Amino acid sequence: MRQFTSIIVCGLLFFLAGVLQFSAMPRIDIWGAHPDLLLVVAYSLAVLVRPGQGALAGFVSGMLIGGISGATLTHYILSRTVVGYALGMTSQMEPGIRAAAGLVAAGTLVGQLILMFLAPPSGIGVFLKVTILEALLNGAIAIPVFALLRRVVRPKVV
Known part of the structure; x- marks a missing residue:
């Protein structure tokens, strides 16, 4: 029953992140960077679960x-699946909240660099600046998301 609840909560969190990503996040502009809530949810979850589940x-x-924005799915799926798998490898260390925020920020950087090589943007300098800012924003947003997911996915046994 606990696993079913975890799946439902994670699905709802992905849905909520998707809705907010395309409704509210374009309005949040910090020096040209926008937080990526779907990325934060996926990478925060990947830090908590096994590598296959992280992927x-x-x-x-x-x-x-990719589906909602109408972009080519291959680039987004490949970059995020690879980073999700890599972050799933860190779940054995059971990172704390600060480490998870750092891992989400690092995962954002690596994922965006993979995306840059798969689908090169027109202005690489601007892309790298925005990527670094986005990684910092995602790391900050990952703190409450990771805390929520940790309570749902890995409850403490008394």
Whole structure:
């Protein structure tokens, strides 16, 4: 029953992140960078689960962002699945909230660099500046998201 509840909560969180990503996040502009809530949810979840499940979280995030925005799915799915798998490898260390925020920020950087090589943008300098700012924003947003997901996915046994 606990696993079913975790799946439902994670699905609802992905849905909510997708809705907010395309309704509210374009209005939040910090020096040209916009937080990526789907990425934050996927990578925060990937830090908590096994590598295969982390890859699945990255896949779902890439599928949603590519499908909703109308972009080529391959680039988003591949970059986010690879990073989700890599972050899933860190779940054995059971990172704390600060470490998870750093991992989400680093995952954002790596994922965007993979995306840059798969689909090169027109202005690489601007893209890198925005990527660094986005990584910092995503790391900050990951703190409450990770805390929520940790309570749902890995409850403490008394």
